[in-house]
Every structure is written in structure tokens, then in C-alpha cells.
Amino acid sequence: MGRRQELEKRQTLLSRFGRLIAAETRLDALLTIIAEEVRHIVNADRCSVFLVDMYKGELWTKVALGMEEKILRIPMGQGIAGFVAKTGSAVNIRDAYRDTRFTQDLDRITGYQTRSVLAVPLKGREGRAVGVFEVLNKGKGAFTDEDEGLLRILATMAASFIENATLYEDLRRSHLETIYRMALVAEFRDQKDTGRHLRRMSRFSGILASAMGMTYQEAEDIRYASPLHDIGKVAIPDAILRKPGKLEPDEFEEMKRHTIYGSQMLVNAESRLLRLAAKIAIAHHEHFDGSGYPYALKGDQIAIEARIVSVADVFDALVSKRVYKGAWTVEDAKTYIRGQEGKLFDPAVIDCLFKSFEDIIAAMEEENRRILEDEAFKSNFPEPSAKPVDQHPHI
Ligand SMILES: [Fe+2]
Ligand SMILES: [Fe+2]
Structure with a gap:
């Protein structure tokens, strides 16, 4: 290819790159697009985008291991990418294994053999490195100065999009986390199982919503909104909420008001x-046949989201241990729910529960594993009674 054609081709690729990255706001998808395009533009075999995690003092990237994608973390300063992030200068080497900055760990994990490496910093708004672009194994020979210039241009183009997507992602996460923690506050007063029920019923709600044919976004919304179903319980007096025995009729009327x-x-x-x-x-205790509360709504008078959540909520309550009952087996819970078809629950939602049952069980097991991890972490904060004896008594 002539010089002129080469330049024209690069210009086309650059403008395509600009267009593609401007169209994507999700960090995950953005990073995938960038890696793929950059690899193509500089004619490298691989491209990794590393991002700086200021909080942890680490760099992270996604690596494909067979069918799976894993997040890989490396300390700042370690390896080529770590060096570039720390110093802010580019690295271009022909033979990685002969460079002392190179660590073979990643190759060992992925079974890849790195030869040539070109890495440039991704500079954020304030001029500090927010990440690193690293391309590996040039098609022919080593990476040239021209490749380096090109990669710097790509990095400059991508940096602000990556920064924005990262900020957006942080915001989204903290919004979701705040919602979840609000739900936890309400639950903490009577259950104290710190989220076991909330996490599982939330996952079930999302799975049921997908099975009902809702879009990915709608199902995600239901998943993240559902833990707040009982938030109103914070307004129920202790004498009622934490009463060990059966509630008197007027107490039960007050209890029902948690929906309102x-x-x-x-x-x-x-x-x-x-x-x-x-x-x-408002509607998670309404029943399909109109026997629920607070408004005794019937069938599709009840919002579909609430019809979904009520199945997820009750199913999880059945298979969980509660103060007033032991945990039911999954089979018993299924039989009970099927028996409530058209009574408590929408038959269409029950069909979806059965249709997606494998996913439900898989989600339940995954959440149970996470809860165990959380509990291990919480043992760092023992109850005061377990406090070690004061080693330095006051004189
Ligand atoms: Fe409730
Ligand atoms: Fe619940």
C-alpha cells in the first residue's frame, strides 16, 4: 500500500474510532470497543485497556480466559502498564522478556506469549494518568515511533470518554447501593439477617421479570427497586413489628399500613x-383474586411489577428460616405457590417461576455464597460483648 493510501486508511479508522466511542456510555462496552478498534488500527495482536483505581492504588483490566472474562488487578508501578501509569511516560519495547519491567505473570495466566509491547498513558482532565493503553505483538516487526504517535492520539481521544463513563458508572453504583442500604435499614429492625432475604428476592424478581418478556433494563429496574418493598416497616411501632406472638386484629391493621x-x-x-x-x-401484598391489601385490587389492576415481586418475595420467605417458622424445602414451596395460582398470585408469573427455575436456584446459591463472604467480613466487627479484655487498665 502506498504512503498516501496508508494515511487515508488511518484517517478513516480514526474517524470511525471517534464515532464509535462517542456513541457508547456504558464503561464495560466502551472498553471492549476501544480495545478492539485500537488493536486493529495499530495492527497489534492484542490490546488491553488498564484503568487506575486510585482508591486501591492499583490498575485493573479485563482479560479473557477461555470463555470467561476476569478482572485482573496489578499494583501501581508493577509491570509495563504499572510503570507507565506511575511515571506517565510511554514504553516501546521489541522483546518483552528481555525487559526487567516486564512481568510474565499475565502470560502465565493466559498462556499467551508477549514479544513486542507498546504502552502509552491515558491522561485525564487534570493531566494525571487515569489508565494505560497497551498493545502487544505487532503484526510485523516492532512498534514504530509512528505507531506510538498514533496510539497517543487514540489515548487522547478515548480518555475523556472513559473518564465520563467511569464517573457515570460510579454514580450508578452508589445510587444502587444507597437504595439497597435503605432497604437494609428497614429490614434490620426485625430480621437482622442483613440482606439475605433482600438479595435473594431481588435476584428472583429480576429473573421473573426477564422470563415475563420484559427488556433487560426493565428487569434490572425491578431487580434494584424490589428490595424496598417493605421500607414502610420503619414506621411500624416496635410493639407490633417485634411482637413475638400473633397480632391482635387492630395491630394487624396497623401492620398492613407498611404498604402505604x-x-x-x-x-x-x-x-x-x-x-x-x-x-x-403499595401493591406487594395485593392478591390476584382481590383478597389482598391495602386496596383489595384484582388481576391486572395490580401493577405487573408488584405481581412479580410478590411471587419472588413469598417464595424466598417460604424457603427461608423465620422466627415464626422453619425453612420449607424448595419442593414444598413450589407446591404451595402452584396451589395459589389465580388466588394469591398471577398464573403468568407462576409459569415464569417454573420456567426459569434453574436460574432461580443458581441465583439463590450465588447469593448464599456472597452472604457467607459478608459474614466472614462482619466478624471484623464483633458485638461489644465479645470485646477483648482491656490490656491497659486505667489507673
Ligand atoms: Fe411487606
Ligand atoms: Fe419481603
């Missing part, structure tokens, strides 16, 4: 998720 309190707390929120949570909170 919950929706009052959430109604008219600006957040789409909180508005959805209000819809779920």
Missing part, C-alpha cells in the same frame, strides 16, 4: 427506580 407508609416515603421521587419502588411497595 412505604409508598408515601417513595412517591413522586425523581429517580426512576424510586418511583418504581413506590409502585411495588
Whole structure:
């Protein structure tokens, strides 16, 4: 290819790159697009985008291991990418195994053999490195100065998009986490199982929503809004909420009001998720046949999101141990729910529960594993009674 054609081709690739990265706001997808395009443009065999995690003082990237994708973390300063992130200068080497900065760990994990490496910093708005572009194994020979210039241009183009997507992702996560922790506050007063039920019923709700044919986004919304279904319980007096025995009729009437309190707390929120949570909170105890509360709504008068969440909620409550009952077997819970078809629950939602049962069980097991990890972490914060004896008594 002539020089001129070569330049034209590069210009086309650059403008395509700009167009593609401007169209994607999700960090995950953005990083995949960038890696693929950069690899192509500089004619490398691989491209990794490393991002700096300031909080942990590490760099992370995604690596493909067979069918799986894993997050790989390396300390700042370690390896080529770590060096580039720390010093802010580019590295271009012909034979990686002869360079002392190179660590073979990644090759060992992935079974890949690195030869040539070109890495440039991704500079953020304030001029510090927010990440590193690293390309491996040039098609022919080693990477040239021209490749380095090109990679720097790509890095400059991509940096602000990556920064924005990262900020957006952080915001989204903290929004979700805040919602979840709000739900935990409400649950903490009577269950104290710190989220076991919330996590599982939330996963089930998302799976049921997908099985009902909802879009990915709708199912995700239901998943993240559903833990707030009982938030209104914070307004129920202890004497009722924590009463060990059976509730008197007037106490039960007050207990039922947790649906109304919950929706009052959430109604008219600006957040789409909180508005959805209000819809779920008010109707999660309505029954398909109109025998539920607070408004005795029937069938499709009940919001579909609430019909979904009520199945997820009850199924999880059945298979969990509660103060007033032991845990049911999964089979018994299934039989009970099937028996409530058209009574408590929407038959269409029950069909979806059975259709996606394998996913439900897989999600339950995954959440149980996570809960065990959390509990191990919490043992760092023992109850005060378990506090070690004071080693330095006051004189
Ligand atoms: Fe409830
Ligand atoms: Fe619940």
C-alpha cells in the first residue's frame, strides 16, 4: 500500500474510532470497543485497556480466559502498564522478556506469549494518568515511533470518554447501593439477617421479570427497586413489628399500613427506580383474586411489577428460616405457590417461576455464597460483648 493510501486508511479508522466511542456510555462496552478498534488500527495482536483505581492504588483490566472474562488487578508501578501509569511516560519495547519491567505473570495466566509491547498513558482532565493503553505483538516487526504517535492520539481521544463513563458508572453504583442500604435499614429492625432475604428476592424478581418478556433494563429496574418493598416497616411501632406472638386484629391493621407508609416515603421521587419502588411497595401484598391489601385490587389492576415481586418475595420467605417458622424445602414451596395460582398470585408469573427455575436456584446459591463472604467480613466487627479484655487498665 502506498504512503498516501496508508494515511487515508488511518484517517478513516480514526474517524470511525471517534464515532464509535462517542456513541457508547456504558464503561464495560466502551472498553471492549476501544480495545478492539485500537488493536486493529495499530495492527497489534492484542490490546488491553488498564484503568487506575486510585482508591486501591492499583490498575485493573479485563482479560479473557477461555470463555470467561476476569478482572485482573496489578499494583501501581508493577509491570509495563504499572510503570507507565506511575511515571506517565510511554514504553516501546521489541522483546518483552528481555525487559526487567516486564512481568510474565499475565502470560502465565493466559498462556499467551508477549514479544513486542507498546504502552502509552491515558491522561485525564487534570493531566494525571487515569489508565494505560497497551498493545502487544505487532503484526510485523516492532512498534514504530509512528505507531506510538498514533496510539497517543487514540489515548487522547478515548480518555475523556472513559473518564465520563467511569464517573457515570460510579454514580450508578452508589445510587444502587444507597437504595439497597435503605432497604437494609428497614429490614434490620426485625430480621437482622442483613440482606439475605433482600438479595435473594431481588435476584428472583429480576429473573421473573426477564422470563415475563420484559427488556433487560426493565428487569434490572425491578431487580434494584424490589428490595424496598417493605421500607414502610420503619414506621411500624416496635410493639407490633417485634411482637413475638400473633397480632391482635387492630395491630394487624396497623401492620398492613407498611404498604402505604412505604409508598408515601417513595412517591413522586425523581429517580426512576424510586418511583418504581413506590409502585411495588403499595401493591406487594395485593392478591390476584382481590383478597389482598391495602386496596383489595384484582388481576391486572395490580401493577405487573408488584405481581412479580410478590411471587419472588413469598417464595424466598417460604424457603427461608423465620422466627415464626422453619425453612420449607424448595419442593414444598413450589407446591404451595402452584396451589395459589389465580388466588394469591398471577398464573403468568407462576409459569415464569417454573420456567426459569434453574436460574432461580443458581441465583439463590450465588447469593448464599456472597452472604457467607459478608459474614466472614462482619466478624471484623464483633458485638461489644465479645470485646477483648482491656490490656491497659486505667489507673
Ligand atoms: Fe411487606
Ligand atoms: Fe419481603
